[in-house]
Amino acid sequence: MSTVAMITARGLFGRRRALMLLPLPLLLIGLAAICRAYDLDPSQWGTAVITGLGFAVVLPVIALIVGTGVLGSEIDDGTLVHILTKPLARRDIILAKFVVAVVATAVTTSIPLFVAGLLAGSAKLGVALALAAVAGSFAYTAFFLMLSLLTRRPVLLGLVYILIWEGLLGRWVSGTRVLSIEQYVISIAAKLEPTTLLDPKVGVMTAVVMSVLFVVVCTVVAINRLGSFSLAGETS
Template identity: 40%
Template sequence: MYDPTVARLTYRALLGRRRALVLFALPALLILIAAAVRAFTGADDQVAANVLGGFALATMVPLIGVIAGTGAIGPEIDDGSIVYLLAKPVKRPTIIMTKLIVAIAVTMAFSAIPTFIAGMILNGNGQQVAVAYTVAALVASIAYSALFLLLGTVSRHAVVIGLVYALIWEALFGSLIAGARTLSVQQWALALAEKVSGEGLITSDVGLPVAAALLAGVTVGATWYAGQKLRTLTLAGEE
């Protein structure tokens, strides 16, 4: 379920000049914020949790997920170049799985690693805050990549829809409105962060068993449906 050629083409598309600028800008901003906060407030566990939860997990991770998930397949569908890939002797589920793996790898690299670095800058991993949010970023990267890859296969406006979801639902509603929190990848990931930290500093509105089930269900469901949608794309001359 992995094709090196598809992977190489997808990496090349995702790490092109425009997307790479955004991918590097968000982690750089997080680390800059962490350094500034540490300089002004010193090492404070609660402040560290607020910065990592409020910017890294609630904003940076979903935005990178949008860029990587939709960028892994959306542009190829939009400009029609996907037909050249579909003409190759590669099974369509393999194409989806390969692109998902690449999207996950890119999202993890540009979100989890900077989150850990920022956490170490903020409070030196006091109360396991840096590790907890890194774990949350890793698991959230998987779910976001699957969701936004699916979005890229079903809509030509995937980036716009993804940005609305990331900035309004996850960053705003997911943080402020109790009912929306249970339907937020951010809150599901926070359940794992809460378990890792274990000090009451990080809290989630969703229990860990439910969060784990929802993360797995969304990832598997979105990946399966993306594969089904790709199967419906036909080439000229296909029956």
């Protein structure tokens, strides 16, 4: 399992895909720093930067890049066949890749969100945002990792989920929020550090329970799906 994790990390950060992880976090930090430098009140920019950019764009897009990349690229280039010939349980392969994806996503997103929270309010707000980003990293990467095994176009479907389900329906249709990871993250952050900059739409208990369900269900589905792959790289 550790060997698979090392190979996954090396493949993820050794590709050009890794460079795609930097612009959005830097943009988030840059905007927060500019607003703070001009001495703007956080009420004027905090919600737009933290929620509108951090939780709605940076976190899910980074998770999409990483979650679909840790396995999707191996499916495309045939490397998966080599891995499947090894005496490794399908569960161990998925869990190793999931751990790498979570760590990469959490580190890349929690640091800029902490900085944004620090500039917008306090260190406590920064810690709350960072911890919420870690929780979101688990749910998002499990979901996108599963998509990479269920479809040949996981990035497209992932963008549909982010832009349409969360970005459009999640904001205007209340019934869809129970399946919005973005709303879970906002609720968790608001519970850890109540602030007017965050406007949670679901209860924190719902957020926690649904986040856990996302992780468990998506991981189980991914394990079962990988188990259906033949050595030719196709599902049986």
